[in-house]
Amino acid sequence: MSYSTTVDHEEHHDHPSGMLRWLTTTNHKDIGTMYLTFSLIMFMVGGAMIMAVRAELFQPGLQLMHPEFYNQLIGVHALVMIFAALMPAATGFANWMLPLQIGAPDMALPRLNNWGFWLLPPAAILLTLPFTLALFGIGDGAIATGWTFYAPLSVQGGIGVDFAIFAVHLLGISSVMGSINIIVTIFNMRAPGMTLMKLPLFAWGWLITAFLLIATIPVLAGAVTMLLTDRHFGTHFFDAAGGGDPILFQHLFWFFGHPEVYILLLPVWGFIPQILSTFARKPIYGYKAQVYSLCAIGVLSVVVWAHHFFTAGMPVPALLYFMYSTMAISLPLAVLFYCWIATIWRGSMTFETPMLFAIGWIILFGIGGLTGLVLADVAADAQYHHTYFVVAHFHYTLFAGGIMGIMAGVYYWLPKMTGHMYNEKLGKLHFWLTAISFNLTFIPQFFLGLAGMPRRIPDYALQFSEFNMISSIAAFTLGLTQLLFVYNIVSCVRGGKKATDKVWEGSNGLEWTLPSPPPYHTFNEQPVIR
Amino acid sequence: MEKISAIASLSQLNRQLGYKLLVIVAMALAFAYGLVPLYDVLCRVTGLNGKTENVAVSAQSRVDATRWVEVSFTSNVMPGLAWSFHPVQSSIRVHPGKIETVTFIARNMANETVAGQAVPSVSPGKASEYFKKIECFCFQRQDLKAGESREMPLRFYVSPDIPDDVKALTLSYAFYSAIK
Numbered sequence: 007m008s009y010s011t012t013v014d015h016e017e018h019h020d021h022p023s024g025m026l027r028w029l030t031t032t033n034h035k036d037i038g039t040m041y042l043t044f045s046l047i048m049f050m051v052g053g054a055m056i057m058a059v060r061a062e063l064f065q066p067g068l069q070l071m072h073p074e075f076y077n078q079l080i081g082v083h084a085l086v087m088i089f090a091a092l093m094p095a096a097t098g099f100a101n102w103m104l105p106l107q108i109g110a111p112d113m114a115l116p117r118l119n120n121w122g123f124w125l126l127p128p129a130a131i132l133l134t135l136p137f138t139l140a141l142f143g144i145g146d147g148a149i150a151t152g153w154t155f156y157a158p159l160s161v162q163g164g165i166g167v168d169f170a171i172f173a174v175h176l177l178g179i180s181s182v183m184g185s186i187n188i189i190v191t192i193f194n195m196r197a198p199g200m201t202l203m204k205l206p207l208f209a210w211g212w213l214i215t216a217f218l219l220i221a222t223i224p225v226l227a228g229a230v231t232m233l234l235t236d237r238h239f240g241t242h243f244f245d246a247a248g249g250g251d252p253i254l255f256q257h258l259f260w261f262f263g264h265p266e267v268y269i270l271l272l273p274v275w276g277f278i279p280q281i282l283s284t285f286a287r288k289p290i291y292g293y294k295a296q297v298y299s300l301c302a303i304g305v306l307s308v309v310v311w312a313h314h315f316f317t318a319g320m321p322v323p324a325l326l327y328f329m330y331s332t333m334a335i336s337l338p339l340a341v342l343f344y345c346w347i348a349t350i351w352r353g354s355m356t357f358e359t360p361m362l363f364a365i366g367w368i369i370l371f372g373i374g375g376l377t378g379l380v381l382a383d384v385a386a387d388a389q390y391h392h393t394y395f396v397v398a399h400f401h402y403t404l405f406a407g408g409i410m411g412i413m414a415g416v417y418y419w420l421p422k423m424t425g426h427m428y429n430e431k432l433g434k435l436h437f438w439l440t441a442i443s444f445n446l447t448f449i450p451q452f453f454l455g456l457a458g459m460p461r462r463i464p465d466y467a468l469q470f471s472e473f474n475m476i477s478s479i480a481a482f483t484l485g486l487t488q489l490l491f492v493y494n495i496v497s498c499v500r501g502g503k504k505a506t507d508k509v510w511e512g513s514n515g516l517e518w519t520l521p522s523p524p525p526y527h528t529f530n531e532q533p534v535i536r
Numbered sequence: 537m538e539k540i541s542a543i544a545s546l547s548q549l550n551r552q553l554g555y556k557l558l559v560i561v562a563m564a565l566a567f568a569y570g571l572v573p574l575y576d577v578l579c580r581v582t583g584l585n586g587k588t589e590n591v592a593v594s595a596q597s598r599v600d601a602t603r604w605v606e607v608s609f610t611s612n613v614m615p616g617l618a619w620s621f622h623p624v625q626s627s628i629r630v631h632p633g634k635i636e637t638v639t640f641i642a643r644n645m646a647n648e649t650v651a652g653q654a655v656p657s658v659s660p661g662k663a664s665e666y667f668k669k670i671e672c673f674c675f676q677r678q679d680l681k682a683g684e685s686r687e688m689p690l691r692f693y694v695s696p697d698i699p700d701d702v703k704a705l706t707l708s709y710a711f712y713s714a715i716k
Contacts, residue, residue, distance in 0.1 A: 246710060
C-alpha cells in the first residue's frame, strides 16, 4: 500500500482555553485524550480497591473490614475496571487513532462524541458515591452483589444497587453513542481508496466491537431497568412469587456479559498485530484470515452466554450446546494466535517496551484462553465454578489480555500523541515488574481454585494461607508498579526526547505519516490510498 | 462552495446512518423485554427450571400398574413470610396415572392476616410436564388469619407417558408473601 498524504498546517481556530476547552471540545484528539486520562485515573481507583481486598485476604480471618464492605469493594472494583477503565481506554484509542488511521478529518459525529465522554465522570461518581454517603450514615454503602447484579440479591440490596443501576445506564448510553460514532466514521469517513479490506486491523476490531455494543448494551440496560422496577415499582420480572424467574436475570445479564468480554478484547486484538508488525519489521501475516476470525468471534460471542452459569441447572442438550459452541470460539482464536506468531516469525525483532508488552500479552493471554477452555467443559466446570480458578482465568484474559494490551498501545502511540519519547528504561522496568508480579498474583489463585477456595468470600480455610499471602504480596507489587506507568506517562506528556514523525523504524500506516504530535486538525484534505 | 456542500451532505449522511444504528439499539432493547415472555414460554414447553403448568387438569383413567414412581415433597418459606409450611408425608410411591392426594400444613405465625402464594417446581426438569395437578392450593393465594393453621390438599397424578428412566421426582413448593 502506498499513500499520498497532505498534511495541513495548524489552523488557527478560536477555541476556548482552560476548562471550557475540554468541556466543549468536539475535536477527536481532545476527546481521545480525555477518555485515556479518565481511564488511567479509574484504573488507579479500581486498583486501590482491590489492594484493600488483597490486604484483607493476606491472612485468614477477618482483620480489616466487614464482609459487607468487602463485597462492595469486589463488585465496584469489577464495574470500575470494566466500564470505567478498560472500555474508555479502548474508546480513547479509537478517538485518537481511528481518524488518523483511516485518513478522516475527525469523527463523524463530533458533538455526540463530546457528550459520550462527559457522561462518564457522572457515572463514575454515581458508582462510588455510596461509599462516601455511608460515611455520613446515608444508606449502607455501594452495590454489594458483585458486578453481576444477580437477582434476588440485587432486588433486596440497599441504595448502592440503585446507584449502580443508574451508573450502568449512563455508561451504557455513553458506549452506545461512542459505538454509533465509530461505525459511522468507519463507514462514511474513510479516505478515498481505503476499501474495507484495506482497513487497519484496529479499525476492524473496533467495528465488530461497536456492533456488539449496540446489540448487547441495550439488553443490559433492559435487565437493570427491570431490576429497578422490581425494586421500586412493583413489577416481578425476577420474583417467582409474581410469576417471574431469577434465572431469567442470569440469561439477560450474560447475553450482554459474554459479548462484553470480546468487546473489551477485540480492539486490543486489532492493534496488537500492528505493534508486532512494527517491531518485527514484517507485514502483518494473514490479514484476511484475521479479519474473518474477528468477525467469526463477534458472531459466536452472542450465542454462548449460558456457559457462565452451567451450575444454575439446565437440560443436558442445552449444556452440550453451550459447551461445544463455547469451545468453537477457540478455533478462530487459534487462527489469530497463529497469525500473531507468524507475524513475528523470523522477523528482525527489537524489544522496545510496546513489543515487550505485546509479546508478554500473547503468552499470558494464551494462558487465559486455555484455562477458559477448561471452564467451558461442563463436567470440569462443576468443580471450578465460582472458585478462584475462575478469578485467575478472567484476570489472565482481562488484565493480561486487556490491560497489558492497552499498555502496549499506550507505549506504542504515546510518542505520536505527545511528540515526546517516554523513558524507555522505566518502560521496560514497568513491563518486567508487571509481568512477574501479575503471574505471582494469579498463578497461586489457579491452585487455590483447584483446591476449592470459593471466590467473593472475605475469609478462607487455613490451608489456603500461604498461597493467599504470596498472591497478596505480588498484588501489592503489581499495584505499586503501576505508579511507574503513571509517572512515565506524565513525564512523557511534559517533555522528553523529541519523537520523529515515524517514531518507530518499522512503523507502517497513515498515522505515522503525520508529524508528532499531530496538529490539532489533520487530514482536512483526505489522503488517497492506492 | 462545492466543498462546503460536500461537507454538508456528508454530515447529513453521517446523521442518517447514526439514526439507522439507533434503530438497532431500539430493537435490542425491545429484544431484552421480549426475552421475558419468550423465556417463560420456553421454560413451560421444555420443563426448564422445573416449571409446571399451574392449572388444573382433568383426571384420566389409564393407570400403569407395572411401574412405580417415587414422588418426594419439599417445602420452603421465602423471606418476608412468617409462616411454617411443610408436607405431612415427605414422599409417596405412586403408579403412573393413579390419582393421589397428599396434604401440606401451613400455619401463620404472624399476629395479622397474611396472604401467601405457593410456587411449584419439579425436578428433574424433564419430569415436570408429566406431573399433573387436579387440585392444588397453589392455584390461588391462601389467606391465613393470625395464628391460623390450615391443611392444604394436593390431588395429582403422574402421567403414564413419563419416560421409563424417571424413577423418582421431587416436587418443591416455595411459599412467598403474596403480591398485594
